[in-house]
Amino acid sequence: MAATATASDPGTAFKLLLCCPAGHPRSRVSVTFDQSFDRIPHPDAALEESISEIWNQRLQRNQSLYNGTKFRYGGSALHYKDDSKQEYCVSLHLGLTDYRTFVGTNLNPLWENFLVPSEDDPVRCQHMSNPLGNGAIVETSDQKIIVLQRSHNVGEFPGYYVFPGGHSEPQEIGIMGHQTDEEKIAPLSEQVSQEMFEGIIREVVEETGVPASSLADPVFIGVSQREMNVRPTAFFFTKCDIDSSGVNELYCKAQDGYESTKLYAVSVEELRGMSQRMPGCHNGGFALYDLMRNAAKSL
Numbered sequence: 001m002a003a004t005a006t007a008s009d010p011g012t013a014f015k016l017l018l019c020c021p022a023g024h025p026r027s028r029v030s031v032t033f034d035q036s037f038d039r040i041p042h043p044d045a046a047l048e049e050s051i052s053e054i055w056n057q058r059l060q061r062n063q064s065l066y067n068g069t070k071f072r073y074g075g076s077a078l079h080y081k082d083d084s085k086q087e088y089c090v091s092l093h094l095g096l097t098d099y100r101t102f103v104g105t106n107l108n109p110l111w112e113n114f115l116v117p118s119e120d121d122p123v124r125c126q127h128m129s130n131p132l133g134n135g136a137i138v139e140t141s142d143q144k145i146i147v148l149q150r151s152h153n154v155g156e157f158p159g160y161y162v163f164p165g166g167h168s169e170p171q172e173i174g175i176m177g178h179q180t181d182e183e184k185i186a187p188l189s190e191q192v193s194q195e196m197f198e199g200i201i202r203e204v205v206e207e208t209g210v211p212a213s214s215l216a217d218p219v220f221i222g223v224s225q226r227e228m229n230v231r232p233t234a235f236f237f238t239k240c241d242i243d244s245s246g247v248n249e250l251y252c253k254a255q256d257g258y259e260s261t262k263l264y265a266v267s268v269e270e271l272r273g274m275s276q277r278m279p280g281c282h283n284g285g286f287a288l289y290d291l292m293r294n295a296a297k298s299l
Contacts, residue, residue, distance in 0.1 A: 009276070009277075010227070010228050011157060011160075011226070011228050011279055011280060012275075012276060012277070012278055012279065012280050012283045013226070013227035013228065013280050013283075014224050014225060014226055014227060014280035014281060014283050014284030014287065015121075015224070015225045015227060015284070016222060016223075016224050016225075016284055016287060016288065017076070017121055017222075017223040017224065017225050017232060018076050018090065018222045018223040019221075019222045019288060019291055020090060020220055020221050020222050021221065021222075021288075021291040021292045021294070021295035022292075022295060023219030023220070023221055023237055023292055024089070024090055024219055024220040024221075025217065025219050025220075026193075026194070026197050026217065028081065028087065028088075028089045028090065028220075029089065029090050029091075029092070029193060029196065029197075029220045030089060030090070030091045030092070030189070030190075030193050031091065031092050031093075031094055031189050031190075031192040031193040031196065032077075032091050032092070032093050032094070032189055033071075033094050033095070033185075033188055033189040033192045034093070034094075034095065034178070034185070034189075035095060035096075035178045036074075036095070037072060037073075037074025037075070037093045037094055037095030037122075038072060038074075038095035038096055038097065038178075039072060039095070039097055039101060039105075039126070039127065039128065039129055039130070040126045040127055041127070042114055042127040044113075047110065047113055047114065050104065050108060050110065051100070051101060051103075051104025051105060051108070052104065053104075054103060054104045054107070054108055055067075055100045055103055055104050058103055065099070066099065067098050067099050067100040068098065068099050068169070068171070069096060069097075069098050069169075069170045069171060069175070069176065070096070070097050070098060070099065070102065070129075070131035070132070070167055070169070070170070071094045071095070071096065071097075071131065071132050071167070071168055071170060071192065072094060072095040072096055072097035072129065072130055072131060072132065073092070073093070073094065073130050073131070073132040073223070073232040073234075074093040074094060074095050074122050074130075075093045075121065075122035076090055076091060076092050076093060076223065077090075077091045077093065078090060078091075079091065090220065092132075092193075092196070092223075092234070093122070094132065094192060096170065096175075096177070096178065097129040097130065097131050098129070099131075101129040102129040102130075102131050104129070105127065105128045105129045105130075106128055106129055106130065106229045106230065106231055107156075107229060111128075111229055111230075114127040114128050115127070115128070115230070121225070124230075125230055128230055130230065130231070130232055131167060131231075132167070132168070132223075132232055132233070132234055133165060133166065133167055133231065133232065133233035133234070133281060134165045134166060134167060134168055134196070134199060134200045134203060134233060134234050134235070134236065135162070135163040135164070135165035135200075135233050135234070135235045135236070135281070135282060135285045136163055136164050136165055136200050136201075136203065136204050136218065136235070136236050136237070136238055137163055137221070137235065137236070137237045137238070137285065137286075137288075137289045138163070138164060138204055138208070138210070138215070138238055138239075138240050139237070139238070139239050139240065140240050140242060140243055140244045140247055140265055141239075141240065141241050141242060141243045142243040142244050142265075143267075144243075144244040144265035144266055144267065145265070145266055145267075145268065145271050145289075146163070146164060146208060146240075146247060146263060146264070146265055147161050147162070147163060147263070147264045147265075147266055147271065147274060148161070148162050148163070148164060148207060148208075148259075148260035148262070148263055148264075149161055149162075149260055149261050149262045149263075149264070150162055150259065150260055150261070151259055151260055151261050152261070154259060156279070157279045160277055160278055160279055160282075161264075161274045161275075161277050161278050161282070162260075162278060162279065162282045163235075163282055163285055163286075164203055164204045164207040164208055165200065165203050165204075165207075165233065165282075166199075166203045166206075166207070167199075168192075168195050168196055168199030168200070169195075169199065170192075172195060172199065172202075173191050173192065173194075173195050175188070175191075175192070196220075196234065197217075197218055197220075197236070200218055200234075200236045200238075201215055201218060201238070204238070206254065207254055207259065207260065208247060208250065208251055208254055208263060209247075209250035209251050209252065209253045209254035210240055210242060210247055210250055211250075214240050214241050214242050215238050215239070215240055216238050216239040216240075216241075217238070218236035218237065218238040219236060219237050219238070220234065220235075220236055221235050221236065221237050221288045221289065221291075221292050222234075222235055222288040222291075223235070224280070224281050224282075224283075224284025224285055224287065224288060225280070225281060225284065226279055226280030226281040226284070227280050228280060231280075231281055232281065233281035233282070233284070233285065235284075235285040235288050235289070237289065237292060244265030245265075247263065247265055248263055248265065251263040268293070271286060272286070
């Protein structure tokens, strides 16, 4: 059942689409990668045409924009791992979309017109691009959480606090389109599932400078959605064997440091205050982390 949270800043409001407070390892998360989870064009021709118009306007202002392919979030399903029914697994439903369609739907000033009135989120968002972002709650060896402050040069939420993350990229595993060969569909879904876990480690390394060898295998804790623009993000939790001062030193060498201006390593209480200045999808990531912490305390 989805949980929602409103806020005084509408950009920080979120909905939790999927909660896995126990933290699911790679073995309990699968992907169903299929064309049926691609975006459905909107029946309003004028609204659909606005996608190209907005993209072309963006291109005129910034010729370096790249229309990269992204994985599209089309929902999820839960199932038991075996007949004992003691452990449940998550299957993420993913299709394909691209940056152009994201700009033209989710970032469209008329984005709400693309929504379908429904309590079922995949139905409600069937006309949206909804690329699935990723985010990592990284805990240092001295029990601090890594938070980045976004640069004032970025397009979305400049100056806001975020967790390390970005997007898993279809191109990283050679996906340019959907597979029609039935025998190759299952192995491809397995590849995409692996990329979900490898991709988030790659993002942490690029954005913080922390080497992959210092990060524990991530666990999946859920999917949050920003209420504004209905943008979804998958969140993971991982531990780092470097302390907060060491992480700060490594940040200076990060490949993607230009996207952020500062790295903070904060306590949970400090993070709680900062979360009110986070984009909704990342604010939801903190809520998922809180649920994970509470579940661990009750064991």
